Amino acid sequence: MSFPWAAQYTPTNPFMKWMDDRLPLPRLVFNSVGAGYPVPRNLNYFWNFGVLSGLALVIQIVTGIILAMHYAANSEIAFASVEHIMRDVNSGWLMRYLHANGASFFFIVVYIHIFRGLYYGSYKAPREMVWLLGLVIFLLMMATGFMGYVLPWGQMSFWGAQVITGLFAAIPVVGETIQQWLLGGFAPDNAALNRFFSLHYLLPFVIAGVIILHIWALHLPGSSNPTGIDVKGPQDTIPFHPYYTAKDGFGAGVFLILLAIMVFFAPNYLGHADNYIEANPLSTPAHIVPEWYFWPFYAILRAFTVDILFMPAKLLGVLAMFASILLLFFLPWLDKSPVRSGKFRPQFKIWFWVLIADVAVLGYCGGAPAEEPYVMISQLASMYYFAHFLIILPLISRTERPLPMPNSITEAVLGKDHDAAQPATAE
Amino acid sequence: MVRIIGFLVGLGFVGVLGYSLIIGAIAYMTEEEPGPTAYDYHHHAREISFASDGPLGRFDRQQLQRGFQVYREVCAACHSLEYVAFRNLTDLGFTEAEVDAIADQWPIQVPTVNEDTGEDTTRNAIASDHFPHVYANEVAGRAANNNAYPPDLSLMTKAREEGAAYVYSLLAGYEDPPADLPEEFQPGTGLYFNPYFANLNLAMPPPLSDGQVSYADGTEATVENMAEDVTAFLIWTAEPKMEDRKNLGLIVLIFLIFATTLAFLAYKNVWRDQKH
Amino acid sequence: MATEDHVEQPAGEQPEQEGVRRRDFLNIAAVSVAGVGGVIAILPLVNQMNPSADVLALSSIQVDLANIEPGQAVKTIWRKQPLFIRNLTAEEITEANAVDVSGLRDPETLAERTAEGHENWLITLAVCTHLGCVPLGAGQGENKGEYGGYFCPCHGSHYDTAARIRKGPAPTNLVVPEYEFTSDTTVTIG
Numbered sequence: 001m002s003f004p005w006a007a008q009y010t011p012t013n014p015f016m017k018w019m020d021d022r023l024p025l026p027r028l029v030f031n032s033v034g035a036g037y038p039v040p041r042n043l044n045y046f047w048n049f050g051v052l053s054g055l056a057l058v059i060q061i062v063t064g065i066i067l068a069m070h071y072a073a074n075s076e077i078a079f080a081s082v083e084h085i086m087r088d089v090n091s092g093w094l095m096r097y098l099h100a101n102g103a104s105f106f107f108i109v110v111y112i113h114i115f116r117g118l119y120y121g122s123y124k125a126p127r128e129m130v131w132l133l134g135l136v137i138f139l140l141m142m143a144t145g146f147m148g149y150v151l152p153w154g155q156m157s158f159w160g161a162q163v164i165t166g167l168f169a170a171i172p173v174v175g176e177t178i179q180q181w182l183l184g185g186f187a188p189d190n191a192a193l194n195r196f197f198s199l200h201y202l203l204p205f206v207i208a209g210v211i212i213l214h215i216w217a218l219h220l221p222g223s224s225n226p227t228g229i230d231v232k233g234p235q236d237t238i239p240f241h242p243y244y245t246a247k248d249g250f251g252a253g254v255f256l257i258l259l260a261i262m263v264f265f266a267p268n269y270l271g272h273a274d275n276y277i278e279a280n281p282l283s284t285p286a287h288i289v290p291e292w293y294f295w296p297f298y299a300i301l302r303a304f305t306v307d308i309l310f311m312p313a314k315l316l317g318v319l320a321m322f323a324s325i326l327l328l329f330f331l332p333w334l335d336k337s338p339v340r341s342g343k344f345r346p347q348f349k350i351w352f353w354v355l356i357a358d359v360a361v362l363g364y365c366g367g368a369p370a371e372e373p374y375v376m377i378s379q380l381a382s383m384y385y386f387a388h389f390l391i392i393l394p395l396i397s398r399t400e401r402p403l404p405m406p407n408s409i410t411e412a413v414l415g416k417d418h419d420a421a422q423p424a425t426a427e
Numbered sequence: 428m429v430r431i432i433g434f435l436v437g438l439g440f441v442g443v444l445g446y447s448l449i450i451g452a453i454a455y456m457t458e459e460e461p462g463p464t465a466y467d468y469h470h471h472a473r474e475i476s477f478a479s480d481g482p483l484g485r486f487d488r489q490q491l492q493r494g495f496q497v498y499r500e501v502c503a504a505c506h507s508l509e510y511v512a513f514r515n516l517t518d519l520g521f522t523e524a525e526v527d528a529i530a531d532q533w534p535i536q537v538p539t540v541n542e543d544t545g546e547d548t549t550r551n552a553i554a555s556d557h558f559p560h561v562y563a564n565e566v567a568g569r570a571a572n573n574n575a576y577p578p579d580l581s582l583m584t585k586a587r588e589e590g591a592a593y594v595y596s597l598l599a600g601y602e603d604p605p606a607d608l609p610e611e612f613q614p615g616t617g618l619y620f621n622p623y624f625a626n627l628n629l630a631m632p633p634p635l636s637d638g639q640v641s642y643a644d645g646t647e648a649t650v651e652n653m654a655e656d657v658t659a660f661l662i663w664t665a666e667p668k669m670e671d672r673k674n675l676g677l678i679v680l681i682f683l684i685f686a687t688t689l690a691f692l693a694y695k696n697v698w699r700d701q702k703h
Numbered sequence: 704m705a706t707e708d709h710v711e712q713p714a715g716e717q718p719e720q721e722g723v724r725r726r727d728f729l730n731i732a733a734v735s736v737a738g739v740g741g742v743i744a745i746l747p748l749v750n751q752m753n754p755s756a757d758v759l760a761l762s763s764i765q766v767d768l769a770n771i772e773p774g775q776a777v778k779t780i781w782r783k784q785p786l787f788i789r790n791l792t793a794e795e796i797t798e799a800n801a802v803d804v805s806g807l808r809d810p811e812t813l814a815e816r817t818a819e820g821h822e823n824w825l826i827t828l829a830v831c832t833h834l835g836c837v838p839l840g841a842g843q844g845e846n847k848g849e850y851g852g853y854f855c856p857c858h859g860s861h862y863d864t865a866a867r868i869r870k871g872p873a874p875t876n877l878v879v880p881e882y883e884f885t886s887d888t889t890v891t892i893g
Contacts, residue, residue, distance in 0.1 A: 041701065083510045083581070086668070093668045094675070185758045186782035195752065238701060246690075246697040253687025260683055264676025265482050268585060276586035276665075277578075282778065282785050284837045286625070306447040307808075312874040313447075314833065320440055327436075333429040372455050379448040383441045390437025394430045413702050 003038045003222065005234040006031070032219060038237035039244055040225035042413050046120075047223070047244075048251035049113040054211065055252055056106035059259075061204050063099040071151065073197035075190040078153035079278040097267040098259075103145055104270045105259050107293035110138065119352055121228050121340030126221040128332040133214040135328055137207055142294070144203040147196040149291055150188070154275030159288045161188040161196070167301070170315045187281055227412045228340025229405065236409040287369050295366030296359050299378040300324050300385065302370050320382070327389050334389060337397035344403040347396045351388060358384045468608060470622040472592035473600070477659050482677070485670055486663055488520040493642055494660025495519060497653050500640050502580065503534075505572065505631075508558040510581035511664050518667060526554050535559040573617045575630030584658065584665045591662050596623040598654035601633040758782075763893030765885070768824065776841040778829060781880065781892050785829035787841050787853070788890075791864060796822060798851065799865040809875045813865040816879050826892065827866045827877035831855040838862065838877070853877065 009027040011017035020027055030036045070089050072081040085092035114134070117123055123131035146164060150157045165182045169175040184191030222231060231237055238244075262269065270292060274285045290298055304317035327334075342349045358381050365378035406412040478487035495516070498508070513530040517523060536549035537559050552559060561577070562568035568576045584591040604613060604620040614620045618628040635650045642648055646656075663669075764781050766788060771777055776789035791799070799813040817825060829837050833855065839845040840853035840862075848854030849870060850863035860871030867876040882892040 080510070087510065087515075093672060097672075180754055181752050184752055185754050186762075187784045189758075189783055191755065191758065242697050243701065246694040250687065250690040250694045253683060253690045257680065257683045257687060260676065260679050264672055264679065267672070273586050273588050273590070276582040281783060282780075282837060303444060304447060306443070306450050307874070308443055308446070314874045316443060323436070323440065327433070330429055330433060334433050336430070372451070376448055376451055376455065379444050379451065383444045383448075386437050386440040386444075390433045391441070394434060 003231065003234075003237065005237075006038050007035045007239060009034075009036055032215060033245070034241045035239040037219065037222075037240040038231075038234070039223050039240050040231055040236060040409050041238040041243075042225050042227065042409050043223065043244070044226050045251065046112065046116040046226075048248055049109045049116060051248040052109040052251055052255050053106065053113055055255065056102060056109055057204065057207060057211070059102045060099060060106060061208075063095045063102060064201070064204065066095045067099055068201060071197075073151070073194050075153060075193050075279070078151065078193060082152045094263070097263045101259060101262045101267060101270065103148060104291070104293065105255070105262075106141065107145070109255070110141065111293070114138065115356065118355075119342040120224060120226060121335075121337075121342065122224045123332045124335070124340050125332065127218070127224060129217040130214060131332060132329060133210055133217055135325075137210050137214060139325065140203055140207045140210065144200055144207065145291060145293065147200040147203075149275075150193065150196045151200065152275060153193060153279045155277045155279055155283075155285050156272050156275040156288070158188055158279035158281065159285060160290055161192060163288055164290070165192075167318045167321075170312070170318045172315070188279075224340065225409060226341060226343065227406060227409060228344070229407075229409055229412070232408045232410075289367055292363070292367060295364070296362035297321050297324060297366070299362040299366035300382045302366070302375065303378045303382040305375060305379075320386075324382075324385060327386075331389065331393075335393045335397050337400060337402070339402040339405070344405050345396075345400055346403060347400045348393075351392055351396065354384065355388050358388070468605065468612060468622060468627055469625060470596070470600070472589040472596040472623060475592050475595050475655065475658075477591060477655075477662060479659070479662055479669060482673060484673070487659065489644060490656050490659045491519045491663050492521070493644070493646060494656035494658070494663075496640055496642065497635075497657040498580070498660055499529075501634055501653075502657065503558075503561070505561060505577040506580045507560045507562075507577075508581050508664060509560060509579050510557065511667075512555065512557045513552060514554045515667060518663070523554070530554050530556060533559065535561060573630060577631070580661055580664065582665045584661045586665075591658050593623065594661060595654050595658040597621060598635060598657065599651050763891060765889055765891050767889055769888040773823065778841050781828075785837050786880070786892065787825070787827050787829045787866070787877070789825040789827075789841070789866075791823045791825055795851065795864040799863060799867075802863065802865075802867075808868050811865075811867060811876060816865055816867075816876070818882070818884055821884055824890070825864075825866060826882055826890065827879055829853075830878070831860055831873055832868065832875045832877065833860055833871070833873035 009020070009024075009030040011020045011026070016026060019025070027036075067085065070081065070085045070092060072078055082096065085096050087093075089095075117131065117134070146160070150161045161183075165179050165188070168182060169179040171178060180186060182192070183189070184195060222237075225231075272289065289295070298321075301317040301321040304313045304320055307313050308316065337345065337348070339345055342352055361381045362378060362385065365374045365381065368374040478484060478490065498506075513526055513533075516526045516529060521529070530552040533552045535552075537552050537556050539548060539550045540546070541548045562571060565576050584594055587593045589596075600623045601619060601621050608620075612627050614628040618630060619632055620628055635653050637650055638648050640648050640653065646652055666672075762782055764779075766779060768788065768790070771788065771790045773790045774792045774795075776787055779786050779788060796813065804810045804812055813825075814822060816827075817823075829841065831838050838848075838853035838855040838860070840847040846854045848861035850861050852864045852866050853862040854860070855862075855871065855873065860873035861869050862873075862877055863869050865876075866879075868874070880892055882890050884890050
């Protein structure tokens with residue numbers, strides 16, 4: 001689809017030929033993740049995480065459909081039905097622990113995938129649409145993850161739902177009406193649980209749909225690469241299959257080993273003890289914290305402690321939290337540096353690592369109780385977060401002097417020895 | 428244009444945050460040193476190890492049976508075990524006949540309906556029943572216990588920070604309040620001091636005393652031993668499939684490591700002629 | 704639309720123009736009516752998420768106050784949310800009235816927060832206005848915070864004896880629901 005030297009699909013037998021003339025599905029696969037998709041030859045292991053995200057989604061959908069066969073979305077018996085899965089359903093404990101830890105692993109690989117895109121400038125022209133669709137997937141994942149955490153109907157489920165829908169109540173005038181509309185009541189209850197279950201089942205398939213668009217948009221310009229230099233000719237690329245399918249197979253193995261270690265030997269490490277207590281509207285847990293993957297955003301929410309003019313602190317916090325994600329949609333136009341890869345951007349590189357540390361600090365503060373010194377630290381860290389994207393990146397994209405870059409991907413891989421590079425073809 | 432608006436929005440957020448930070452920092456500096464809090468007298472759970480710890484840990488069936496005895500003779504008077512069924516006790520090494528007898532002799536009966544009249548009545552428990560609730564409902568539980576509802580114990584070792592170590596420490600950790608304990612943290616009437624409990628004082632009187640049960644296997648019934656045994660039992664009630672999980676885990680890991688090694692070799696094989 | 708159609712008309716057939724406009728109008732009208740119908744059809748789809756009739760039926764309750772002594776408070780449930788009903792002592796009322804209202808984050812007097820003639824009855828939602836936790840202070844021996852009212856353990860909001868926010872992150876006072884005294888000892892909430 002993208003490069004003129006891409007291998008063409010040729011049906012190997014009469015049936016495939018017949019099929020190709022009527023529904024060219026094998027051709028589509030061949031062109032998108034097969035030998036017909038030329039990919040830069042110099043991708044490093046950080047390029048494994050896109051495929052790993054897809055693998056995580058498949059694990060979530062499969063285990064989720066199975067759990068839904070045994071789970072009861074009714075506030076009276078939801079908690080007991082989860083225990084029924086854990087104790088009585090054959091392999092039920094395995095499905096539930098895979099699903100609960102799989103969600104965390106989905107977010108881990110997606111966060112690495114996002115930070116890879118940030119460092120190597122994958123969001124820049126001509127791949128802006130890939131980046132935007134990726135952010136849509138991220139938002140859908142957050143909604144799905146939040147609603148999924150409500151389903152076991154433990155204390156954190158209930159109070160998480162209360163706090164997160166309470167964010168909408170911060171909107172002036174119509175806020176409370178919106179919260180009641182979201183919950184279908186005055187507090188989280190059966191109505192809320194049922195609609196969250198319905199949407200939690202639906203959204204993963206929406207995510208799968210947006211992933212198809214994400215990959216479609218990627219295949220027009222082709223994959224980015226660690227040097228950020230455009231592909232110049234056949235010598236720069238290598239067919240996706242068998243080269244990157246083999247590499248992704250290895251990556252998937254490592255991913256599954258790590259997932260298995262958590263599922264089988266520390267299945268509750270990433271969870272919260274309070275969620276093994278059934279939801280009780282009359283008793284609040286001492287620290288309400290969301291799942292770990294929301295902690296950085298939760299820290300930004302809580303960093304706003306002072307009312308400014310007519311804006312109460314809570315509304316400011318909610319605005320800032322949404323802004324912290326929405327601003328990523330404008331990133332391709334905020335960072336105008338023509339150099340994509342952070343490798344050749346000496347200043348950008350420093351700020352990038354500060355950002356990584358900053359998000360880690362925000363995450364730590366978001367999981368900590370809302371006391372000093374965590375509030376002050378999260379205020380400092382939130383300041384940097386906004387400054388990084390809205391002030392520092394636009395400024396350094398004007399002032400920075402990029403390092404000298406190689407002329408081509410092949411040169412980056414082989415040094416100046418052009419002759420050694422032969423166009424690679426699928427056998 | 429995007430960058431100018433972004434710049435202003437960024438400055439706005441940074442400004443508000445900076446202002447909040449200054450206000451917070453001033454308040455933090457000028458605030459008086461707060462008096463002692465309950466947290467200053469709170470202890471972290473004691474270190475304790477169980478046979479079931481670690482990837483290779485398995486339950487000690489003898490200990491689980493002793494723990495069940497402590498639950499039955501001490502805890503079951505107030506605390507339910509609603510997610511566990513009598514039939515599950517075969518996991519502890521009881522025979523089916525023994526389980527039937529335990530269910531049949533359980534002091535609390537199971538609600539049912541009279542076949543002839545349709546009136547509510549009760550019957551003896553059978554193996555397929557879950558452990559019956561001690562109180563008909565939470566209100567009855569509160570009324571019988573000075574307004575403190577005894578929680579269900581099925582998931583207790585997973586439902587508290589520090590898990591099993593916390594349960595053990597709490598059971599074995601009752602002590603007299605320290606001499607310097609401020610008035611506000613002194614146990615009121617009907618409350619008992621326990622430094623492992625986050626609020627320092629709890630409504631449950633010390634449940635265990637030396638020699639309270641007599642173990643059939645000759646283990647000495649000290650408070651420490653009983654607390655440890657019943658905690659081991661509660662680890663099992665919270666996670667009855669733990670042994671299945673660890674056994675399957677080892678097999679899965681061995682397979683995955685083998686498969687991933689092969690995948691790595693295949694990857695290197697495919698790429699052997701390609702510089703990258 | 705109209706201009707495009709017009710361009711396609713061969714020259715010299717001007718009289719057709721009126722008819723074309725009329726036919727275009729029909730098309731536009733059809734699309735508009737279908738659009739309006741589509742938007743109206745969405746309304747029930749959105750409205751079904753609002754609280755249902757059985758939930759709304761529980762929206763008002765009656766509480767008997769006869770057994771609550773001064774200084775005592777009870778927690779009850781209203782609309783599946785906890786509610787504090789507190790019988791203030793004379794000292795607590797004095798304390799609440801002694802506060803300079805203009806210096807408060809959410810300035811309200813005790814009189815504005817209670818019913819006329821029943822100023823000792825402080826009825827508020829037991830839901831912290833910060834992030835919805837249940838504050839402490841109603842039960843005996845619970846932490847009442849630095850101002851002797853309620854204390855939210857989640858993020859440390861302190862409320863005074865009129866349940867007004869005095870310290871901590873909560874933006875407003877504990878919410879006073881709509882209620883009416885049907886007799887001296889019964890109140891209808893909601």
